[in-house]
Amino acid sequence: MIMQTIDLEADGLRALNATLHAQKDDTNQTSWEVVNAKGSHAIAVGLDAPIEVTVRGSTGYYCGGMNKQATINVQGSAGPGVGENMMSGTIVVEGDASQYAGATGHGGLLVVKGNASSRCGISMKGIDIVVHGNIGHMSAFMAQSGNLVVCGDAGDALGDSLYEARIFVRGEVKSLGADCIEKEMRPEHLEILRDLLERAGADAKPEEFRRYGSARQLYNFDVDNAGAY
Amino acid sequence: MCGIVGLFLKDKSLEPKLGEMLTEMLVTMTDRGPDSAGIAVYGADAAGQGKLTVQSDDAERDFASLAEDLGTAIDAKVSLYQKDTHAVLVAPADKLDQMRQALRELRGNVRVMSAGDTIEIYKEVGLPKDVAARFEISKMGGSHGIGHTRMATESAVTTMGAHPFSTGPDQCLVHNGSLSNHNSLRRKLRREGIRIETENDTEVGAAYLTWKMQHGSTLGQALESSLEDLDGFFTFVVGTKDGFGVVRDPIACKPAVMAETDQYVAFGTEYRALANLPGIETARVWEPEPATVYFWNH
Numbered sequence: 001m002i003m004q005t006i007d008l009e010a011d012g013l014r015a016l017n018a019t020l021h022a023q024k025d026d027t028n029q030t031s032w033e034v035v036n037a038k039g040s041h042a043i044a045v046g047l048d049a050p051i052e053v054t055v056r057g058s059t060g061y062y063c064g065g066m067n068k069q070a071t072i073n074v075q076g077s078a079g080p081g082v083g084e085n086m087m088s089g090t091i092v093v094e095g096d097a098s099q100y101a102g103a104t105g106h107g108g109l110l111v112v113k114g115n116a117s118s119r120c121g122i123s124m125k126g127i128d129i130v131v132h133g134n135i136g137h138m139s140a141f142m143a144q145s146g147n148l149v150v151c152g153d154a155g156d157a158l159g160d161s162l163y164e165a166r167i168f169v170r171g172e173v174k175s176l177g178a179d180c181i182e183k184e185m186r187p188e189h190l191e192i193l194r195d196l197l198e199r200a201g202a203d204a205k206p207e208e209f210r211r212y213g214s215a216r217q218l219y220n221f222d223v224d225n226a227g228a229y
Numbered sequence: 230m231c232g233i234v235g236l237f238l239k240d241k242s243l244e245p246k247l248g249e250m251l252t253e254m255l256v257t258m259t260d261r262g263p264d265s266a267g268i269a270v271y272g273a274d275a276a277g278q279g280k281l282t283v284q285s286d287d288a289e290r291d292f293a294s295l296a297e298d299l300g301t302a303i304d305a306k307v308s309l310y311q312k313d314t315h316a317v318l319v320a321p322a323d324k325l326d327q328m329r330q331a332l333r334e335l336r337g338n339v340r341v342m343s344a345g346d347t348i349e350i351y352k353e354v355g356l357p358k359d360v361a362a363r364f365e366i367s368k369m370g371g372s373h374g375i376g377h378t379r380m381a382t383e384s385a386v387t388t389m390g391a392h393p394f395s396t397g398p399d400q401c402l403v404h405n406g407s408l409s410n411h412n413s414l415r416r417k418l419r420r421e422g423i424r425i426e427t428e429n430d431t432e433v434g435a436a437y438l439t440w441k442m443q444h445g446s447t448l449g450q451a452l453e454s455s456l457e458d459l460d461g462f463f464t465f466v467v468g469t470k471d472g473f474g475v476v477r478d479p480i481a482c483k484p485a486v487m488a489e490t491d492q493y494v495a496f497g498t499e500y501r502a503l504a505n506l507p508g509i510e511t512a513r514v515w516e517p518e519p520a521t522v523y524f525w526n527h
Contacts, residue, residue, distance in 0.1 A: 039501035058500050058514075077514060079500060080484060098484065098516060117516055118481055137481075137519065 003054075004029055008043070009036035016043065020070075023049040039079065044072050047089070064091045067108060083110040086127060099136070102129045105146065111200040118155065121148045124165055130200035140167050141177065149196050151204045159212055167212040168193055170204055179218045185211045230380035231392075231405040232258025233485075235466050235473050235496035237373040237525045243492060248369030252361045254495075254502045255376040259357045261498060262378030265391035266360040267352025269401045269468050270374040274347050279322035281329060282342040282349045284388060288314050291336050302331035313363040314388075315342065315351050322346060325398075340389065340426075345399030347371075347470055352391040372527065375468045375496075377403040383411070383430040390427055394435035397442055399470035404431040405498055406462035406483045414458070434459060438467070452476045452522045466496055472526040481519035488512040494525045 006016050016034060023029060030051045037043060037057035044053050045062055047070035055063065058076030067086040074082070077095030081103060088108040093101075096114035103119065105127025112120075112129070118136035121129050121143055130149040137155035140148050143165035153171035160177020166189065167180075176182075193206035217225060234254035238244055251268060285291035288311065296309035299318065307320045307328065320328050325344060332339060343350035351364040357378045361367065377392035384390050393401035408414075411430040414437060419425060423436045437458065441451035448469060455465070456479065464483040467474045475496060477485055488495045488503045490512045497503045500514070517523055 038504035039499055058504070060499055060501055077500070096515070098486075099482070118519070 002029075003031045003033055005033050005035060007035050008040055009038070013040060013042060017045060020044055020047050020049075020051070020053065023047075023051050025049060025069075027051065037076065041079070044070070047072070058095065067091060077114065078112075082112075083108075083127070086110065096133070097131075101131075102127050105129070107146075109196075109199060111202075113201075115152065121146075121165070124148065128196055130196055130202055132200070132202055134171070137174075138177070140165055140180075143167075147192060147196060149193065149200070149202075149209070151202055159214070161218060162212075162214040164214060166192070168209040169212065170209045173210075173212070176212065179215045180212055181215045183211045183213045185209070230261045230382075232261035232378040232498045232502065233403050233405050233464065233466050233496060234258060234376045234498070234502045235374070235468075235475075237472050237494040238492070239494070240492035244372060245370040247371040247374055248365075249367040250506065251374045251376050252367040253505060254497065255361060255366075255378060256358045257502045257504070258376075258378045258498060262380040263356055264381055264386045265352065265354045265379045265388070266357035266377065267350065267379075267391045267393050267403075268361065268364070268366050268374060268376040269343065269348055269350045269393045269403075270366070270369050270371045271347045271399070271468065271470065272349065272369065272371040275319070277322055278319055279325040279344070279346055280320075280349065281318045281325065281332070281344050282315055282351070283318060283332065283339045284315050284342050284352075285336070285339045286314065286388075287338065288316070291339050292316050295336065295339075298335050299328055299331055302335065303327045312351065312365060314353060315364065317349055341395070343393075343395045343399075343401060345470065348395075348399045348401065348468065350393050350395060350401060352377075352393065353388055354386055354391065373468070373472060375401065375403055375466055375473060382407050384428045387427070389432075390429045392431060393468065394432050396435045396438045396467070399468075400438075400448065401468040402431065402435040402438060403466050404434055405464045405485075406478070408434060408459055408461035408463065410460040430461070434463070434465065448474065449522055449524060456520050464498070469526075472524060474522060474524040475517050476522045477517055477519050479520040485517050486514065487517055487523075488514045 033054045039060045041060040043063045045065040048068040052071045060079040062081040064072045065084040070089045072091045074093045078093045078097045080098040083091045086105045090109045092111045097112040097116040099117040100119040102110040103122045110129045112131045115133035116131045116135045120135040120139040122141045124143045124146045126146045134152035140159045144163040150169045154173045157177035159180030190206040296307045300307040392403040408430040411433040438451045
């Protein structure tokens with residue numbers, strides 16, 4: 001398999017994304033690398049083919065946004081909104097991720113090997129996110145479904161106004177947001193965790209984690225809860 | 230939007246290249262702020278000498294014979310070097326306040342951009358690359374500097390609305406974000422006797438820091454209290470004679486990236502601004518924490 005190389009500085013962003021968008025399900029050019037990323041925005045967004053894209057260097061806003069099927073590896077850190085609204089496929093960030101990583105994601109797996117900043121997994125809708133390090137404040141705000149796994153610590157207001165996403169944290173949680181509570185870890189949760197940790201290459205045991213979820217007190221308006229909104 | 234860049238050199242051999250490095254960083258932030266740009270450069274400290282950087286919309290008329298007129302007024306040698314719409318006035322440091330007063334009387338239209346021992350602030354309306362070229366920023370050396378590209382949201386696109394804002398001798402402030410309580414705070418500060426010239430939100434932020442420091446706060450304490458008293462979104466970078474400081478509001482939705490090597494500490498609103506710095510591949514790169522004041526000093 002020959003790796004195709006695209007030089008972002010020489011070829012430009014439109015050429016990069018148009019070339020990657022042109023790949024169909026049956027493409028035989030399945031291996032791509034992007035060089036001279038230099039923090040550029042919107043690298044490899046909107047892909048929809050079973051291809052592998054390796055980005056050399058750090059990326060700017062929205063790398064891998066809306067991804068379907070593709071496997072994207074960022075060999076650096078990712079700017080705000082990495083994997084935003086991704087549908088399927090895998091994104092692995094070798095460094096850190098900036099704010100709102102995986103926001104509104106519907107599916108697929110986002111792995112951050114360093115730390116993720118604030119609002120990680122905000123409004124996630126089915127994506128699985130595994131962070132090897134810590135996450136910042138307001139993570140999983142209004143998260144609807146999917147799993148957020150944090151091997152390190154979580155910042156303030158974790159899972160505020162949470163719907164049905166599951167949150168697993170191994171370290172400390174600075175504070176829980178409104179309507180987010182610790183829940184019992186049952187065998188099926190340990191199975192989900194084991195699978196995600198393995199797929200994310202995280203060296204952690206499912207038993208070391210705590211599970212957090214919605215207390216479901218904010219789903220319907222109750223005047224006694226007015227202060228919590 | 231808006232873009233901020235900052236560079237604090239630890240390695241003295243890079244000092245002659247400060248302006249060149251800052252200019253390149255500034256230009257990468259053009260699409261975050263194409264309407265105006267400004268830069269504060271901290272140069273060499275000349276013993277006993279201080280300087281005012283001033284601006285005029287009619288530079289030819291206002292700057293002609295200005296050095297002589299000021300020299301006569303304050304009874305000291307004043308030198309002037311002009312760069313486009315700006316000029317730097319150098320005089321004995323202990324006569325700087327007197328010179329500022331004389332300037333107000335002699336040339337009411339001339340605005341003071343900065344005052345101090347080493348700081349020079351240049352700012353104008355226009356694309357960052359054009360603003361940097363007009364003032365030949367890339368030829369300037371120095372120990373540290375801060376730049377800003379503005380996308381106006383709270384007030385008009387004017388020279389005085391551009392950043393950095395002077396907050397005191399050898400101090401300046403740049404801002405990414407928008408303050409929402411600047412009108413009430415402006416009224417309060419004016420009642421306290423603080424001079425505020427524009428309807429700009431950041432100028433109120435700068436005036437707030439000045440006011441706090443006039444009442445005994447250090448810059449660090451003033452930044453700490455800004456977290457309580459300023460409402461809105463902000464990433465602030467402040468320049469001081471010795472270095473620079475960074476603070477983000479508690480929500481921290483305005484982006485900020487730092488990089489540190491043995492040679493420098495750098496700030497960028499985005500990583501793009503840092504991508505061409507020497508040794509960036511192996512630098513420690515991180516995001517400053519919300520509601521936390523950071524300082525780097527020589």
